[in-house]
Amino acid sequence: MSSEKKQSIASVTLAAIGVVYGDIGTSPLYTLRECLSGQFGFGVERDAVFGFLSLIFWLLVLVVSLKYVSYVMRADNAGEGGILTLMSLAGRNTGAKATAVLVIMGLIGGSFFYGEVVITPAVSVLSAIEGLEIASPNLNAWIVPMAIAVLTLLFVIQKHGTGIVGKLFAPVMMLWFLVLAGLGALSIINNPEVLHALNPYWALHFFMEYKQVSFFALGAVVLAITGVEALYADMGHFGKLPIRLAWFIVVLPSLVLNYFGQGALLLKNPEAIKNPFFLLAPDWALIPLLILATLATVIASQAVISGVFSLTRQAVRLGYLPPMRIVHTSEEESGQIYIPFINWLLYFSVVIVIVGFQHSSNLAAAYGIAVTGTMVLTSILCTTVAIKNWHWNRYVVLLVLVIMLCIDLSLFSANLVKVFSGGWLPLSLALVMFIVMTTWKSERFRLLRRMHEHGNSLEAMIASLEKSPPVRVPGTAVYMSRALNVIPFAMLHNLKHNKVLHERVVLLTLRTEDAPYVHNVRRVTIEQLSPTFWRVVASYGWRETPNVEEIFHRCGLEGLNCRMMETSFFMSHESLIIGKRPWYLRLRGKLFLMLQKNALRAPDQFEIPPNRVIELGTQVEI
Template sequence: MSSDKKQPLAAVTLAAIGVVYGDIGTSPLYTLRECLSGQFGFGVEHDAILGFLSLISWLLIIVVSLKYISYVMRADNAGEGGILTLMSLAGRHTGARTTALLVIMGLIGGSFFYGEVVITPAISVMSAMEGLEIAAPSLDAWIVPLSVAVLTFLFMIQKQGTGLVGKLFAPVMLIWFLVLAVLGIRGIMDNPTVLQALNPWWAFHFFVEYKTVSFFALGAVVLSITGVEALYADMGHFGKLPIRVAWFSVVLPSLILNYFGQGALLLTHPEAIKNPFFLLAPDWALIPMLILATLATVIASQAVISGVFSLTRQAVRLGYLPPMRIIYTSEKEAGQIYIPIINWVLYFAVLIVIISFEHSSNLAAAYGIAVTGTMVLTTMLSCTVAVKNWHWNRAAVGLILVVLLCIDVPLFSANLVKIFSGGWLPLCLGLVMFIIMTTWKSERFRLLRRMHEHGNSLDAMITSLEKSPPVRVPGTAVYMSRALNVIPFAMLHNLKHNKVLHERVVLLTLRTEDAPYVHNLRRVAIEQLSPTFWRVVASYGWRETPNMEEIFHRCGLEGLNCRMMETSFFMSHESLIIGKRPWYLRLRGKLFMALQRNALRAPDQFEIPPNRVIELGTQVEI
C-alpha cells in the first residue's frame, strides 16, 4: 500500500485495470450468447435482446457501481478487503453467538470462492479458444487441447512469480477494454435503436413479456458480473480510489458499449448468436482478436489464481487451514506469493473441468451459483458492519439490506436451477473447503485443550524451578507456547525425561492479530518472569509471515540478545489417537490427522535452522 500511494494516480489506476478487472472484463466473451442461446424457450427476438441488455447494464450499475464500488468497499481493515476481512470486521462488536454465525457465513463465502476459482480459468480460456470455430470450423476439435496447453503453461509459470508477467497485464487489459469499446461503437452505429435498452423499462417489460421464464434467465444475466468480488478482495493492492477511477472511466463504459454492440449485431443478424463477440469484429481482425482474447483470459485466470493464493494465506494465518509452504516471489511486493500445493490441486481440478465439460456453454451452466451465493453473504456481513462498526441508523441500514437482498436473492435463486446441470460442481468444491476449514479450526482447538489439561500453573512452576533448579546447562532454550500462562508441553517433557534446563529460557508466543499488518514498534513484547525466564510475544498481521531472525533482531533492540547458533528450539510433536466418538466425528478426526501429517512443520514455517531444533514427541487422544 505504501508504495502504491507514492505512485501517480494514473499509474495505479492502470495497474488496477490489469489485475482487478480481468474476470469481469472477459465476461462479454460468453454472456450475451448464453442469454439468447434458446435454452430458456425463446430465441434471438427483439424484446429479448433489449430486455437482456437492459438487465445487464443496470446490474453493472446497481450491483457493481453502487453496491460494491460505493458501499462494500467502505468496509476495509487497514486498507485490506475480501470476504474474510468482512467476516473479521463484522464480528468485532457482536456477541459470541452472533460472531459464530458471522464466522460461518464468512467461511461459506470463502469456500464459494474456491469453488468459483476452478471454473473461471476454464470458461474464460475456452471462450477465447472457441473463436477458432469462426476462423476455421475444422479446428473445433482443437479447442480443448489448446485450452489445456494454455492453462498448463499458466500454472507452470506460477512459481516464477507474477512480477515480470504483471508488467504486461495493464497494457494488454487497457488495449482489451479499448477494443471492446471500439467494437461496441461500431456495432451500435449500424443499429442505434439498440440504445433504447438503456431505459430500465425494457428490463421490466422483459419480466412482463416472458413471465416465469424470465426469472430463470437471470441465471445467465449474472454471468455479466462474475468477478465482482475481485473489486473488494484486491482493494489492499491498489486502494479504493484507483479501483473506482478505473471502473467509471474505462471498464464500465467499455463493457456497456460492447454488450450493446453485440445486441445491435443480433438485431440485424440473428444468426450471429453462434458467437456474437467474435462476429462483431471485422473479418480481417478475427485472428488478432483471438490472440488478444487469449491474452485477456490468461490475465483473468492469473488474477483469480493470485486471489486464491492470498485467500489461502489469510485462512492459514487466521487458523482455518493448516500451515503450508508459501513462497514469496518478489523481494518488494509482499502480495506476490506462490503456494505449490494450492497451485497444483487447482491445476488438476481445472484440467478435469475442461475435459469433462468440453464447451464453455456447458461450463456456463455451472457458473454463477458460487458468485451469487457470495453476493448474498457479502450483503448481510456488510450491513452488520454498517450497524455495529460505523453506527449507521438501523432503519437506513435495514432499507439498504432489503434493497440489496431483493437483487441478490433472486439472482441466487435463479442460479439454483443450475445445480443438476453443473452447478453442483462449485457447491461440492465449496463444501469440501468448508469442511476442511471448520475441521482444522475445531479439531485444533480440541487438541490444544487436551494438551493443556495438566492444570499446572506456569507462575508456580517457574517459582519452583528457580527455588530448586534442576541441572542447568549453558545456552538459551526457546519453547514455543501457543497460549500465555500455559506451560509448554515440550518443557514439561524435557524436565520429565532429561531433567535439565538451560540457563536462560524464553517462552515464545506467536500471535495473529485482527489486522493485516502490525507496526514494527508493536512487533515484540518482552516480559521477564524471573531471573532466568522470559516471555516473548511476537505479533503479526494475517497478511504477514513470522520470521525467527526478525523476532531475534527485535528482541535484541529491546535488550534481550539471542544468537541463533547458541539457541535450542524445543517443540512438541503430537502423535494423534482418535478416542471414542460417533462415526461422523470419527471421520472428521481422521481428516484432521491427515491434515496434521501434511502440515508444514514449525521449523520450516518460521525459518529455524534444522540443527537448532529439538522435537519431543507425545501421544494425544482427540
C-alpha cells in the same frame, strides 16, 4: 493535487485495470451468447435482446457501481478487503453467538470462492479459444488441447512470480477494454436503435413478456457480473480510489458499449448468436482479436489464481487451514506469493473440469451459484459492519439490505436450477473446503485444550524451578508456546525425561492480529518472568509470515540477545489417537489426522534452522 500525485494515481489506476477487472472484463466473451442461445425457450427476438441488455446494464449499475464500488468497499481492515476480512470486521462488536454465525457465513463465502476459482480459468480461456470455430471450423477438435496447453503454461510460471508477467497486465487489459469499446461503438453506430435498452422499462417488460421463464433467465444474466468480488478482494493492492476511477472511467463504459454492440449486431443478424463477440470484428481482425482475447483470459485467470493464494494465506494465518509452504516471489510486494500445493491442486482441478465439460457453454451452466451465494453473504456481513462498526442509522441500513437482498436472492434462486446441469461442481468444491476449514479449526482447538488440561500454573512452576533448579546447562532454550500463561508441553517433557534446564529459557508466542499488517514498533514484546525466564510475544498480521531470525534480531535491539547457533528450539510432536466418538465425529477426526500429518512443520513454517530444533514426542487422545 500535485502533478506527481496525479501521475501516481493514474499509474495505479492503470495497474488496477490490469489485475482487478480481468474476470468481469472477459464476461462479454460468453454472456450475451448464453442469454440468447435458446435454452430458455426463446431465441434472438427484439424484446428478448432489449430485455437482456437492459438487465445487464442495470445489474452493472446497481450491483457493481452502487453496491460494491460505492458501499461494500467502505468496509476495509487497514485498507484490505475480501470476504474473510468482512467476516472479521463484522464480528468485532457483536456477541458470542452472533459472532459464531458471522464466522460461519464468512467461511461459507470463502468456500464459495474456492468453488468459483476452478471454473473461472476454464470458462474464460475456453471461450476465447473457441473463436477458432469462426476462423476455421476444422480446428474445433484443437480447442480443448489448446486451452489445456495455455493453462499449463500459466500454472507452470507461477513459481517464478507474477512480477514480470504483471508488467504486461495493465497495457494488455487497457488495449482489451479499448477494443471492447471500439467494436461495440461501431456496431451501435450502424444500429443505434439498441440504445433504447438503457431504459429500465425493457427490463420490466422482459419479466412481463416471458413471465416464469424470465426468472430462470437471470441465471445467464449474472454471468455479466462474475468477478465482482475481485473489486473488494484486491482493494489492498491498489486502494479504493484507483479501483473506483478504473471502473467508472474505463471498464463500465467499455462493457456497456460492447454488450450493446453485440445486441445491435444480433438485431441485424440473428444468426450471429453462434458467437456474437467475435463476429463483431471484421474478418481481417479475427485472428488478432482471438490472440488478444486469449491474453485477456489468461490475465483474468492469473488474477483469480493470485486471489486464491491470498485467501489461502489469510485462512492459514487465521487458523482455518493447516500451515503450508508459502513462497514469496517478490522482494518489494508482500502480496506476490506462490503456494505450490494450492497451485497444482487448482491446476489438476481445472484440467479435469475442461476435459469433463468440453465447451464454455457447458461451464457457463455451472457458473453463477458460487458468485451469487457470496453476494448474499457479503450483503449481510456488510450490513452488520455498517450498524455495529460505523453506527449508521439502523433502519436506513436495513432498508438498503432489503433492496440488496431482493436482487441477490433473486439471482441466487435463479441459479439454483443450474445444480443438475453443472452447478453441483462449485457447490461440491465449496462444501469440501468448508468441511476442511471448520474441521481444522475445531479439532485444533480440541487438541490444544486437551494438551493444556494438566492445570499446572506457569508462574508457580517458574518460581519452583528458580527456588529448586534442576541441572542447568549453558545456552538458551526456546519453547514455542501457543498461549500465554500455559506451560509448553515440550518443557514438561524435557524436565520429566532429561531432568535439565538451560541457563536461559525463552517462552515464545506467535500471535496473529486482526489486521493485515503489524507495525514494527509493536512487533515484539519482551517480559522477564524471573532471573532466567523470559516471555516473548511476536505479533504478525494475517498478510505477514513470521520469521524467528527477525524476531531474535528485534529482541536484540531491546536488550535480549539470542545467538541462533547457541539456541535450542524445543517443540512437541503430537501423535494423535482418536478417542470414542460418534461415527460422524470420528470421520472428522480422521480428516484432521490427515491434515495434521501433511501440515507444514513448525521449523519450516517459522524458518528455524533444522540443526537447532529438538522435537519431543507425545501421544494425545482427541
